[in-house]
Amino acid sequence: MSTAKAATAADGLSVDDGVRMLLLLMPRMVGRVKRIPVPAELQTLALAPRHLSLLSYLLFDGPLTVSELARRLEVAPTTVSLMIAELSRREVVVRSDDPADRRRTIVSITEHRRPSIDAWLSRGARAWRKTLQPLTPAQRKLFVDTLAAYEREVLTELDA
Template sequence: MKVNRSQSAPPEKTAPDTAEAAEAGCSAHEGMRRLIQLLPRITRGLRRRPAGPIVLDNVPLGPTHGSALALIQENRGVTVGALATALDLGMATVSGLVADLERVGFAERSPDPADRRRTLVRIVPGSESLVEVWLEGATAPIMRALQQLRADERTTFVKAMGLLEQELNTPG
């Protein structure tokens, strides 16, 4: 079958039509087409967020700092090695992120009371509310989007993003 390339493409669906199509289900090809359109827009939107990158005490803090800070907050003390593993980054990179968070007063390193050979990274006591405000600002759009989904839809979405990340980063 020959395709006439001079014909105009069908008009772009509006958000409500796309949402209705998603409710009815879409083919893998339609899903791929929409993701190819959406992922660059999402990436640009995340980079333009007022909450990040920000500069505190001449230290620029970006999305990776936010991810590290969220993990530190969630774990109430974590080693640099555990952060490196969770973020899939090298030890030197994560050590630099932690140093940046220390310089702005968000994080501190201290000996692990259970094993003095280990060093834990924690939120600086007294800065918890400032950290929370910064993290909320950085994650608010994602939270609002996820809250619009049912629990089973959130589970499927997160699983799909994990599968996509795995496919994009697996050699071969």
């Protein structure tokens, strides 16, 4: 083993080795996540990834305003309003006026859909919690920041 290889092995992975491993890991991981069965009562709703992100926020953080959902999802409020309208017609979410400010709309998951959505999305949450638990807060931040940077780079490559 060369000195460069020995140093890399002692410190972790070389960039090329990391890239190689991730190029093999990511398709497997995505494939396995896609195989998580959608609960029968949700299958006819044709939920898209954009809906899952919105539902995840509502499930884990509780009812939110349209503007807060837009900020978190990094999309325009009109886009969130359209998604909410779709989900509302399918009786997945319900809109209500904010009692503190009637101009604002609060969105929440309907009570009859909550158990199915919770059972479905909590699988991923449990896997992430188990994966992230042994890491330090700084390591967790680095991991999340790295995934976000990867997403940005993939988008940059697609736009090029």
